[in-house]
Each structure stands twice: as C-alpha cells, then as structure tokens.
Amino acid sequence: MTDPDVPSAYVRDKRTPRETREQLRARIPGWGADLDPADRPSYPRLRYDPGATGAHWDFPERQPGHEGRERSVEHAFVTPVFGTAQPLHGVSGAVRRYAYRRFSEGRLAHWLLLVAGDRLDAWGAHLRSFASARPDVPATGLRTEATRSGPHSRRGRSDARHQLLDPVVVAGPWVAGAAVAWTGGRRLVRALRR
Amino acid sequence: MRAMVYRGPYKVRVEDKDVPRIEHPNDAVVRVTLAAICGSDLHLYHGMMPDTRVGHTFGHEFIGVVEQVGSSVRSLQVGDRVMVPFNISCGSCWFCVRGLYSNCHNVNPNATAVGGIYGYSHTTGGYDGGQAQYVRVPFADVGPVRIPDWMHDEDAVLLTDAAATGYFGAQLGDIAEGDTVVVLGAGPVGLVAAQSAWLMGAGRVIVVDHLQERLDKARTMAHAEVLDYDEHADVVVELKKQTDFLGADVVIEAAGAEADGNLLQQVAGTKLKLQGGSPVALNWAIDGVRKGGTVAVVGAYGPIPNAVKFGDALNKGLTLRMNQTPVKRQWPRMFEHVRNGHLTPRAMVTHRFPLEHVAEAYHVFSAKLDGCIKPLILPDAA
Numbered sequence: 247m248t249d250p251d252v253p254s255a256y257v258r259d260k261r262t263p264r265e266t267r268e269q270l271r272a273r274i275p276g277w278g279a280d281l282d283p284a285d286r287p288s289y290p291r292l293r294y295d296p297g298a299t300g301a302h303w304d305f306p307e308r309q310p311g312h313e314g315r316e317r318s319v320e321h322a323f324v325t326p327v328f329g330t331a332q333p334l335h336g337v338s339g340a341v342r343r344y345a346y347r348r349f350s351e352g353r354l355a356h357w358l359l360l361v362a363g364d365r366l367d368a369w370g371a372h373l374r375s376f377a378s379a380r381p382d383v384p385a386t387g388l389r390t391e392a393t394r395s396g397p398h399s400r401r402g403r404s405d406a407r408h409q410l411l412d413p414v415v416v417a418g419p420w421v422a423g424a425a426v427a428w429t430g431g432r433r434l435v436r437a438l439r440r
Numbered sequence: 441m442r443a444m445v446y447r448g449p450y451k452v453r454v455e456d457k458d459v460p461r462i463e464h465p466n467d468a469v470v471r472v473t474l475a476a477i478c479g480s481d482l483h484l485y486h487g488m489m490p491d492t493r494v495g496h497t498f499g500h501e502f503i504g505v506v507e508q509v510g511s512s513v514r515s516l517q518v519g520d521r522v523m524v525p526f527n528i529s530c531g532s533c534w535f536c537v538r539g540l541y542s543n544c545h546n547v548n549p550n551a552t553a554v555g556g557i558y559g560y561s562h563t564t565g566g567y568d569g570g571q572a573q574y575v576r577v578p579f580a581d582v583g584p585v586r587i588p589d590w591m592h593d594e595d596a597v598l599l600t601d602a603a604a605t606g607y608f609g610a611q612l613g614d615i616a617e618g619d620t621v622v623v624l625g626a627g628p629v630g631l632v633a634a635q636s637a638w639l640m641g642a643g644r645v646i647v648v649d650h651l652q653e654r655l656d657k658a659r660t661m662a663h664a665e666v667l668d669y670d671e672h673a674d675v676v677v678e679l680k681k682q683t684d685f686l687g688a689d690v691v692i693e694a695a696g697a698e699a700d701g702n703l704l705q706q707v708a709g710t711k712l713k714l715q716g717g718s719p720v721a722l723n724w725a726i727d728g729v730r731k732g733g734t735v736a737v738v739g740a741y742g743p744i745p746n747a748v749k750f751g752d753a754l755n756k757g758l759t760l761r762m763n764q765t766p767v768k769r770q771w772p773r774m775f776e777h778v779r780n781g782h783l784t785p786r787a788m789v790t791h792r793f794p795l796e797h798v799a800e801a802y803h804v805f806s807a808k809l810d811g812c813i814k815p816l817i818l819p820d821a822a
Binding site (some may be wrong): 254255256260261264265267270273274275276277278279280281283286287288289291292293294295296298299300301302303304305306307309310311312315316317318320324325326327328329330331332342346351354357358360361362363365367368369370372373374375380382383384385387388389390391393394395396397399400403404405407408409410411412415432 | 579608
C-alpha cells in the first residue's frame with residue numbers, strides 16, 4: 247500500500263481524478279464532445295484530400311506584375327499570387343531588397359536587415375510627415391490614458407514595471423533626433439555666420 | 441476608402457486609401473462589416489515583425505459582404521456574407537491538399553517558413569488587411585465561407601482566427617481523458633483553448649495569467665481553475681505543487697512573443713528587441729509540463745530567434761507541437777460547437793471601436809486598459 251502522502255510523481259499511478267465523467271458532464275457544457283482523438287478536425291495532421299479545398303486548378307494562374315518583385319531566395323520563383331501593398335521604395339527599399347536577394351531566411355542577417363529597413367522606412371515617413379498637415383507623433387491613442395482609466399487599469403499589475411519603459415523606448419529616439427537636429431542646426435547657423 | 445494605416449512602432453492612424461481591385465481571376469473584393477484586433481497584431485504595432493512597412497493596413501480577423509468577384513470565382517456571388525480565414529491559401533499546393541492551409545506555398549513570395557496572412561507584414565506576403573472598409577481576398581474559392589444565418593456576427597469574426605486557434609491549440613495537445621491541461625495566457629486564444637480542452641476530455645483545466653479581468657473570464661467562460669502568477673514567486677513550482685509534482689500532462693502556450701512574467705526577458709525581448717520577443721511562456725510551458733508530456737504552441741512568434749530552453753525539452757522527452765491554425769479545417773466542427781453553446785467566442789468581446797478610433801483601440805488593447813480582452817473594429821460606425 248502506497249503512502250498517500252507520497253505525491254503521484256513518485257509512485258506507479260496518478261491519484262484518482264477529482265471529478266468523475268458524470269460530474270464533469272454535468273458541470274461543463276459539451277464535456278467530452280471531442281473525446282475521440284481520431285475524430286478531431288486536425289487529425290491526422292496530414293490528410294490528403296485535394297477535393298476538399300475548393301481549388302479547381304492544378305497550379306494557379308499567375309498574377310500579373312511579378313517581374314522584379316522581391317522574393318525569398320528559398321523560393322523557386324515569385325509565387326503565383328502575392329500581395330501588392332506598399333512596394334519597395336527609396337533607401338529602405340534598397341536595404342530590404344538586398345536582404346531578400348543576398349540572405350536566405352535561415353540567416354539572421356536577412357531578418358536584421360529587414361528590421362533596419364523598417365526603421366529607415368518609419369523615419370523617412372516621419373520626416374516627410376513634418377512637411378505635411380498631419381505630422382507624426384511618437385505614439386498614438388494616448389488620450390485613452392485619460393478616457394479609459396489608464397492609471398487605474400494598471401494599479402497593482404506587475405507589467406506596470408516595464409510599461410514605465412515605454413515612454414523611453416517610444417519617445418527616446420525622437421528626443422535624440424530632436425537633439426541631433428538642434429545641435430546640427432546651431433552649428434550650421436554658426437558656420438554660415440562666419 | 442478609410443483604412444487603418446501603420447506609421448511606425450506604436451503609431452497607427454486612419455487614412456484614405458484606394459479601394460482594392462481584382463488582381464487575379466480568383467480574387468474577390470469584400471466590404472468589411474466587422475473586424476477585430478488580434479493579440480498578434482500587437483507584435484506588428486510594437487515593431488517586432490520584420491518587414492512591416494509604413495502604410496500597411498493590419499487586420500486578419502474580419503467578415504464582410506462580397507462586393508466584386510474575379511472571372512474564375514465559382515463558389516461566391518456578389519452580396520454573399522462571408523467569413524474569411526486569416527490564412528490565404530491556394531488549395532492546390534503540396535501543403536494545402538494535405539490540410540495545411542496555414543502553410544500554403546503559393547501565396548507568400550517573401551518567405552517559405554510562413555504562409556500568407558492578411559495584413560501581417562510583407563513577411564507573410566504583403567497583403568493589406570481587413571481593418572478597413574474593403575479588402576482584397578485572394579483565392580475566393582478556397583478560403584471564404586458564407587456565414588450561416590443563425591451565427592452571430594461577433595462569433596463569426598472570432599472564428600476567423602482567435603477562436604479557431606484556441607480550438608486548434610487544444611487539438612495539438614493530444615488531450616486524453618482525465619488529463620490535466622494548463623493554458624498559459626487568458627487572452628482570447630487561451631480562453632477558447634481552455635473551453636476546448638474540456639471538449640476533448642480534460643479532467644482539470646488550469647489557466648495562468650495575471651490580469652484579474654482575464655482570470656475572472658477564465659473562471660466564468662471556461663469553467664477553469666486559475667493561477668495568478670503575480671501571487672507566486674515561481675509559477676513553475678506552483679504548477680508542480682498543484683499537479684502532485686508530476687507537472688501538467690499538456691501545456692497550451694497561448695501567450696506568444698510578448699508574454700509577461702519575467703522582467704528581464706520582457707525588457708530584453710520586447711522593449712530592447714535583443715531577441716525575437718519574450719520566451720517566458722515557452723519556457724514556463726517546457727518547465728511546467730510533466731516528463732513525456734506535450735507542449736502545444738499557438739502563441740504567435742516571428743522569425744527572429746528566442747532564448748528557449750530546448751535542453752529541458754529534450755531531457756524531459758517532451759512532444760512539442762505547433763503551427764499557425766489551418767482555420768477552414770476547424771470550421772465545420774466548430775460551427776456545431778458554437779451552435780450548441782459548447783464554445784462561446786463572443787463572450788470575450790469587451791470593446792467595440794469605430795474604425796476612425798483605431799489608434800485608441802490599439803493603445804487600449806496594447807496597454808490592457810479598461811479591462812480590455814478583445815476589441816472589435818466597426819468599419820462603418822460613426
């Protein structure tokens with residue numbers, strides 16, 4: 247007889263479940279409706295059934311406009327269908343195109359260059375926005391801090407500790423950018439006055 | 441048309457954009473009637489997903505009305521009310537014909553390691569998403585399904601990703617009758633994963649989070665035991681104590697790349713971006729499951745590496761199962777479960793924002809203000 251004080255992990259059998267089938271069925275809507283693993287929608291993982299997909303082609307007709315579109319070098323060609331939103335442009339586009347052309351998805355450089363392209367893209371857009379009627383701001387939606395109980399919502403939450411970093415992470419680059427622009431501007435004015 | 445637009449990390453707004461057009465004979469254009477913000481959209485919003493371009497419209501959870509169809513579309517007609525899986529799938533590649541709709545090889549030229557997803561950066565194909573008044577839907581004969589008359593719109597929109605992913609996560613766990621199932625994360629995916637674990641015969645379901653409104657929802661909506669990790673110095677030890685020192689038979693990781701619970705990992709992964717997000721939930725899953733158990737991962741991660749405790753997974757003899765959800769494959773059975781009241785996706789909707797207030801919606805959801813669990817976006821609301 248096993249000492250009941252010895253936990254399940256150290257003996258042959260798991261202790262009796264807390265609730266019986268009948269108790270679970272009474273308490274939980276639908277308990278056991280998918281009990282048979284072989285009758286679950288994702289079983290088996292690979293289920294060959296070409297008639298079930300809705301496709302009526304062996305290989306899809308090719309979408310026009312694929313010439314020159316960036317692609318992973320792990321693909322044999324630009325896939326027959328692709329997104330056409332936000333095509334590559336400018337310096338960020340050149341960086342991204344290089345990442346796609348030079349490095350496979352298995353190389354960290356591929357992804358880090360794409361992230362670098364993202365930051366260049368964003369900063370280019372911010373600079374352009376300053377010359378528009380709708381300049382970018384460091385973060386959007388912040389008025390909900392007042393209208394949706396910002397401080398109250400965070401009270402007692404452990405994640406409030408690192409949320410304190412958000413203003414630094416978000417606004418820090420803007421402050422640094424402004425400082426660089428100010429310093430550079432002053433130097434330029436001084437140089438022009440000489 | 442009006443559309444949500446990404447302007448850089450932590451910055452989104454609504455702009456005028458061109459209405460999408462038919463670009464392939466099997467395309468449809470759908471007028472969006474209801475959309476949602478997914479927890480994984482926050483990874484884009486926080487600048488964590490490579491090749492997220494300024495001007496991109498997010499949104500992979502949406503329903504709507506067919507406005508236009510391409511010349512080869514057979515299954516849909518203009519005016520049909522449709523729900524659209526978040527996966528874009530050709531239906532004819534090696535992967536699609538085997539049911540792996542989320543791993544389609546014919547729709548994403550930018551990467552082979554992930555299929556096509558609406559509004560989820562160019563790493564998933566460069567398709568604008570559904571947080572807009574209109575959206576282009578490729579392979580209209582493969583993905584979209586007419587919304588049954590009896591189905592509530594809010595259930596329909598949640599079935600396009602969050603609810604389907606929760607249900608799929610429970611299946612990945614290979615749950616056997618009487619199993620103890622731990623769900624990490626009481627967000628929309630975790631809540632449905634917990635409900636689904638019962639359908640598959642779980643004997644106990646324990647949901648781990650630290651936000652009280654979400655833990656309360658796990659109790660009421662998913663009938664689960666809850667564990668607030670803020671109340672324990674070491675959540676893994678607590679899980680061991682609660683499972684008679686075995687560990688859970690199955691852990692479903694439904695938190696993803698911004699999982700909280702470890703200050704250092706959170707700051708390094710999500711603030712300083714020194715790795716591909718925070719691996720806290722993955723490591724809790726590996727440490728909290730019993731030896732020989734199964735970890736099912738449906739939380740979203742990007743392509744940049746994470747510091748995952750792979751050695752523990754090896755030494756414990758774990759089965760690790762994961763994928764993006766092949767949504768359409770889940771639907772026939774899920775429709776039954778929703779109709780019978782076994783799954784109740786819309787019970788987790790807490791907020792509804794007009795599209796014009798999308799910037800506020802993102803901040804509220806991101807900072808988890810006002811008890812927000814699941815925000816919906818109404819494209820035509822004033």
